[in-house]
Amino acid sequence: MILVIAEARDGRLNRATWETLAAVQPLGDPITIVLPGAAPLAALGQELAEAAVAEVVLLESPALELYTPDGYTAALTPIIEELSPSLVALPHTYQTRDLAPKIAARMDRALVTDVTAVKPGAAAQEGPIFVRPMFQGKLTADVVMQGPAPHFVTFQVGAFRAEQAARGASPAPSRVIGPTGERGAIRQQPEAPFREAKQAVDLTQAERIVAVGRGIKEQAHIAMAQQLADALGAEIAASRPICDAGWLPMDRQVGSSGQTVSPKLYVALGISGAIQHLVGMKGSQVVVAINKDPDAPIFEVADFGIVGDLFDIVPALTNALKS
Amino acid sequence: MKIAVCIKQVPTRDWQPRIDDRGAWIRDADATYEMNEPDAYALEEALRLKEAHGGEVVVCSAGPARVAQVLREALARGADRAIHVQHDDLTRADGFALAGVLAEAMAAERFDLILTGLQSDDQGLAQTGVILAERLGLPHATIVMDVQIEKSSLRVKRELEGGWFQWVTLPLPALLTIQSGINQLRYATLKGIMAAKKKEIRTTSPSAAVSARLKVVKLYAPEKVKRTEIIPGPPADAARTLVQRLRDTARVV
Numbered sequence: 246m247i248l249v250i251a252e253a254r255d256g257r258l259n260r261a262t263w264e265t266l267a268a269v270q271p272l273g274d275p276i277t278i279v280l281p282g283a284a285p286l287a288a289l290g291q292e293l294a295e296a297a298v299a300e301v302v303l304l305e306s307p308a309l310e311l312y313t314p315d316g317y318t319a320a321l322t323p324i325i326e327e328l329s330p331s332l333v334a335l336p337h338t339y340q341t342r343d344l345a346p347k348i349a350a351r352m353d354r355a356l357v358t359d360v361t362a363v364k365p366g367a368a369a370q371e372g373p374i375f376v377r378p379m380f381q382g383k384l385t386a387d388v389v390m391q392g393p394a395p396h397f398v399t400f401q402v403g404a405f406r407a408e409q410a411a412r413g414a415s416p417a418p419s420r421v422i423g424p425t426g427e428r429g430a431i432r433q434q435p436e437a438p439f440r441e442a443k444q445a446v447d448l449t450q451a452e453r454i455v456a457v458g459r460g461i462k463e464q465a466h467i468a469m470a471q472q473l474a475d476a477l478g479a480e481i482a483a484s485r486p487i488c489d490a491g492w493l494p495m496d497r498q499v500g501s502s503g504q505t506v507s508p509k510l511y512v513a514l515g516i517s518g519a520i521q522h523l524v525g526m527k528g529s530q531v532v533v534a535i536n537k538d539p540d541a542p543i544f545e546v547a548d549f550g551i552v553g554d555l556f557d558i559v560p561a562l563t564n565a566l567k568s
Numbered sequence: 569m570k571i572a573v574c575i576k577q578v579p580t581r582d583w584q585p586r587i588d589d590r591g592a593w594i595r596d597a598d599a600t601y602e603m604n605e606p607d608a609y610a611l612e613e614a615l616r617l618k619e620a621h622g623g624e625v626v627v628c629s630a631g632p633a634r635v636a637q638v639l640r641e642a643l644a645r646g647a648d649r650a651i652h653v654q655h656d657d658l659t660r661a662d663g664f665a666l667a668g669v670l671a672e673a674m675a676a677e678r679f680d681l682i683l684t685g686l687q688s689d690d691q692g693l694a695q696t697g698v699i700l701a702e703r704l705g706l707p708h709a710t711i712v713m714d715v716q717i718e719k720s721s722l723r724v725k726r727e728l729e730g731g732w733f734q735w736v737t738l739p740l741p742a743l744l745t746i747q748s749g750i751n752q753l754r755y756a757t758l759k760g761i762m763a764a765k766k767k768e769i770r771t772t773s774p775s776a777a778v779s780a781r782l783k784v785v786k787l788y789a790p791e792k793v794k795r796t797e798i799i800p801g802p803p804a805d806a807a808r809t810l811v812q813r814l815r816d817t818a819r820v821v
Contacts, residue, residue, distance in 0.1 A: 313736075314698075314707075314708060314709075315707065338729065339710075339711055339727070339728050339729050340728075342686075342694050342698075342710055342711065343698065343708075343709070343710040343711070343726075346663065346694075346695040346697075346698035346699050346702075347698050347699075347701070347702050347708070349695075349699070350664075350667070350698070350699040350702035350703065351702055354781070355664070355781035355782060356663075356664075356695060356781070357693075357782055358692075358693050358694055358695060359692060359693075359694070367785075374785065378692065378790070379690065379691055379692060379784075379787070380579065380583075380585055380594070380689070380690055380691075380692075381581075381689055381692070382790065383585045383790075384585050384587070384594070384787050384788065384789065384790065385787070385788055385789070385790045385791070386784045386786070386787050387784070387785050387786040387787075387788075388782050388783065388784055388785070389782075389783050389785055390781060390782060390783075391780070391781050391782070391783055392781050432707035432738055432739055433707055433709065433736050433737070433738045434736065434737040434738070435734060435735075435736045436734060436735040436736065436737075437734070438728055438732045438733065438734045439732070439733055439734070440731055440732055440733070441731065441733065453820070453821075459581075477821060485748065485749065486748070486749075488749070489748055489749025490749075495731075496731070501729060502727055502729070502730075502731075502747075503730075503731065504730070504731070505730070509820045510814065510818075510820040510821065517581075520692075530818075530820065531814070531818045531820045532794075533810065533814070534796075538582075539798075540584060540585070540789075542790065544792075544796050544798075545790055545792050545793055545794070545796075546793060546794055547794065547796045548794060548795075548796065548797065548818065549796070549797050549798075549799060549810055549813055549814070549818075550796050550797070550798045550799065551798070551799050551806045551807075551810060552798060553803065553806070554803075557803040558803045558806065558807060561803040561804045561806070561807035561808075562807040562810065562811065564804075564807070565804075565807040565808045565810070565811040566811055566821070
C-alpha cells in the first residue's frame with residue numbers, strides 16, 4: 246500500500262495534497278491518507294474521503310497544531326511503521342522539505358525529492374522509476390530507490406493536476422487516532438506565520454508581465470526592461486536573485502518563494518528557468534523567452550524564443566512595439 | 569561559538585551539461601566547478617555570527633580531491649579551518665551518503681551551530697542538512713532568512729511559501745539550512761587568499777564504503793513540454809517578427 250501524508254494549514258488542505266494523490270493513484274496500490282493536525286480534523290477528513298482511496302486516518306494531537314519537525318516526526322513515524330507501506334508520498338512543499346528527510350533519516354530509508362513523473366521500473370524488484378530535474382533543470386534524471394521499504398517520495402508542486410485525482414463512488418472510511426508511541430520533547434518553538442509588509446503589487450492580477458533574471462547583469466539595466474514593460478502595458482517582475490540583490494523589491498518576485506502568476510503574456514529576460522522560478526510562472530498563457538543560452542530550461546516552457554543578447558533584442562522589441 | 573558550515577562544490581552556473589558515455593552521469597572531468605550558491609550564503613552568515621559573537625568557523629565538505637578548491641576559497645573568505653572528507657565515490661553521492669560521512673567526521677567537534685545551504689545546485693535533493701541534523705541528534709530549521717542568537721538558544725526566521733514567514737526558537741546546538749539572499753556575500757581579498765595558505769585543511773576518509781540510497785539510472789536532456797518557435801535573425805528583424813506573432817498569432821498584445 247501507499248501512504249500519502251496530507252498537509253493542511255489554518256483549517257484548509259494544501260491543494261498540492263490532491264496533486265500527490267493524482268501522482269500515486271495510477272500506481273494501482275491501495276492508498277491510505279494520513280492527515281496530522283490538532284482536533285477537530287473531521288471536516289478536512291470528509292474532504293479527503295472523497296478521494297478514491299482505501300482509508301483516511303486523522304492523526305489528532307494538540308502537539309500538531311503548529312508544524313514542528315520534532316512533533317510531526319514523533320507522531321508520524323509510529324504510524325508509518327504500523328501501516329508498513331511500500332511508498333510514503335508527500336507534496337514537495339516547504340513543510341515537506343523540513344520534515345521528509347528527518348522521518349526518512351530516522352527510519353533509515355530512501356527518499357527521492359521533487360519528482361515530476363513516475364514510470365514502471367525495468368525489473369519488479371527494482372520498483373518504479375522516479376523522474377526528477379537535476380543540475381538546475383538543465384538535465385532530467387531517472388532515479389530508483391535502494392534499500393528496504395518504505396521508500397519516501399515527494400512530488401514537485403504543479404507537476405500533477407489536482408483535478409485529476411480520482412474521486413471515489415462513496416466516501417472512504419476514516420478513523421481518528423491519537424498520538425501513538427512516546428512523545429519526545431519538541432525542541433522547536435514556532436510562532437504564528439506572518440506576511441511581511443503587505444504586498445504592494447499583486448502580480449497575480451497582471452495581464453502581462455516582463456520578468457528579469459541574472460542575465461540583466463546590473464541594476465542600471467532594469468530601466469531597459471521597464472521600458473519594454475511600459476510598451477507592453479506590463480508589470481515588471483523578477484526571479485529570486487534579482488530581488489535578493491535588492492534591484493527590485495521582494496514583492497516583484499515570481500517563483501516558489503514569491504508570487505505564482507498566470508498572465509496572458511510572460512516575457513522572461515535573461516532568466517535561465519530554474520525550477521523554483523518555473524513553478525511560479527508556467528501557468529502563463531503565452532511565454533516568451535529571451536536568453537543567450539539556447540539550452541536554458543526556460544525555453545522548455547516558452548512558446549516563442551529568441552536566442553541572443555538581450556541588450557540588443559530588448560530595445561529592438563520596445564521599438565517594434567511602438568511602431 | 570564554534571560554527572561549522574557544510575559546503576558543496578557544484579558545476580558552475582554557465583556550465584553546458586555533457587552526459588557521459590554510460591548515460592547516467594555528467595562528464596565530470598569536463599565541468600568547471602564553484603561553491604554551491606546557498607552554501608556561500610551559509611558561509612557568509614557564519615562569518616557574520618563569528619564577527620558579532622566571537623568563536624570559530626570551520627568549513628566542511630565531502631567529495632573527491634577537487635573539492636579542496638572550494639574549501640580554500642572559504643578559508644580565503646575568512647573561515648578558520650577546514651575538514652575535507654575525501655573519497656572518489658562521493659562525487660555523485662546522495663544526501664544520505666553525504667550526511668553519513670559528514671556526521672562521522674564532524675561528531676567529535678561538538679559544534680554549537682551547523683549551517684548549510686538549503687539545497688545544492690547540482691542534484692538539488694534538499695536533504696543533506698536535515699539528515700545530518702538527525703544523524704547528530706540536533707534540532708533543525710530549514711530555509712532560514714534571519715538568525716538571532718540569544719544566550720543558549722536561536723531565534724530564526726523561516727521562509728514559508730508565497731511570501732509567508734515564521735519565527736522559530738530552538739536550543740543550541742542546532743543545524744540550520746540557509747536560503748540564498750539572507751545577506752550580501754563578501755568576496756575573498758588578496759590578504760584573505762594569502763592568509764588561507766597557512767590555514768589547516770584536515771583530510772579524512774569515510775570509515776566504511778559509501779552507500780547511497782538513490783541510484784541515477786539515466787540522465788538526459790529534459791523533454792520539451794511546449795513546442796517553442798525560436799525566432800531567428802538579427803535583433804531588429806527578430807523583434808519585429810516576435811511582435812507580429814504576439815499580435816496576430818497569439819493575440820496577447
